[in-house]
Amino acid sequence: QQQVKQSPQSLIVQKGGISIINCAYENTAFDYFPWYQQFPGKGPALLIAIRPDVSEKKEGRFTISFNKSAKQFSLHIMDSQPGDSATYFCAASNNNAGNMLTFGGGTRLMVKP
Amino acid sequence: DARVTQTPRHKVTEMGQEVTMRCQPILGHNTVFWYRQTMMQGLELLAYFRNRAPLDDSGMPKDRFSAEMPDATLATLKIQPSEPRDSAVYFCASGPGQGDEKLFFGSGTQLSVL
Numbered sequence: 001q002q003q004v005k006q007s008p009q010s011l012i013v014q015k016g017g018i019s020i021i022n023c024a025y026e027n028t029a030f031d032y033f034p035w036y037q038q039f040p041g042k043g044p045a046l047l048i049a050i051r052p053d054v055s056e057k058k059e060g061r062f063t064i065s066f067n068k069s070a071k072q073f074s075l076h077i078m079d080s081q082p083g084d085s086a087t088y089f090c091a092a093s094n095n096n097a098g099n100m101l102t103f104g105g106g107t108r109l110m111v112k113p
Numbered sequence: 114d115a116r117v118t119q120t121p122r123h124k125v126t127e128m129g130q131e132v133t134m135r136c137q138p139i140l141g142h143n144t145v146f147w148y149r150q151t152m153m154q155g156l157e158l159l160a161y162f163r164n165r166a167p168l169d170d171s172g173m174p175k176d177r178f179s180a181e182m183p184d185a186t187l188a189t190l191k192i193q194p195s196e197p198r199d200s201a202v203y204f205c206a207s208g209p210g211q212g213d214e215k216l217f218f219g220s221g222t223q224l225s226v227l
Contacts, residue, residue: 032214043117043204043218044156089156099144099214100169103156 003027004092006104013111019077021107023090026071030092032099035064035075038087038106047088048075080111115139119205119219127227131193134222136205137186142217143210145188147173147180150202150221159203162188163210195226 006023013019025033034049050057050064050073057064063076077084090104118137126132138145147159160180161169170180177196182188192199202223206216 034214036218041220043206043220045218046215049214093214095212095214099208099210100146100158100161101214101216102158103148105155 003102004090004104006090006107008107009105010108011110013077013080013109015080015082015111015113017080017111019075019080019084019109019111021075021088021090021109022072023074023092023104024070024072025092027092027094027102028071029094029096030102031095032093033064033066033073034091034101035062036089036091036103038089044089077109080109082111082113085109085111115217117205117207117217117219119203119222121222122220123223123225125225125227126195128196129194130226131191132195132199132224132226134190134203134205134224136188136190136207136219138188138205138207139217140186141209142207144208144216145182146206146208146216147188147190148204148206148218150204151200156204159190192224195224197226200224200226 035047036044037047038044061078066073088107091101093099093101120135145162149157159173165182179191202221204221206218208216
């Protein structure tokens with residue numbers, strides 16, 4: 001059972017544009033929603049995370065929007081740069097279930113110069 | 114610069130051989146995870162340890178895979194016997210635990226089973 005669904009699978013954005021990646025979850029017990037960034041040959045690295053008590057969190061050019069009623073959350077990358085080209089994973093976990101992260105399928109982002 | 118260290122970075126082996134992957138978690142972290150990454154399945158959780166005790170290995174094929182933490186500085190993942198379908202990148206991740214959900218991933222072991 002895929003508990004976290006991510007879309008799109010791939011995304012091409014022009015430099016300076018906005019990249020938007022969406023995720024939907026099924027388990028209402030999830031209480032932590034991070035986004036990870038992965039470059040080729042490297043492990044995923046935590047980018048930004050949100051908890052369900054807020055609807056938005058911003059860190060620099062990266063913003064998470066969270067819709068609890070719809071069970072959806074999204075990552076927005078403003079002013080996208082070629083250096084942002086990577087694979088992005090959304091994830092979710094439940095503090096009462098040991099904080100094991102369930103990952104979405106990933107989105108391969110390419111930012112064209 | 115604290116980091117999760119995984120060895121080897123690459124491993125090519127023949128079907129039927131034993132494979133051992135090692136992970137040194139970040140000092141002081143008390144949670145350790147093993148994930149497998151493939152194009153088809155994405156990132157799958159294989160095993161989870163807290164304070165060196167195995168808490169969840171439901172994602173791991175029990176007949177051939179085993180995960181252990183002999184001490185706080187070493188986690189191992191073994192496959193015996195290995196099969197071509199085990200070819201993947203295996204990641205170890207550690208976290209502070211105690212309410213801090215951040216995970217820090219190693220660079221992975223790329224395994225090819227011929």
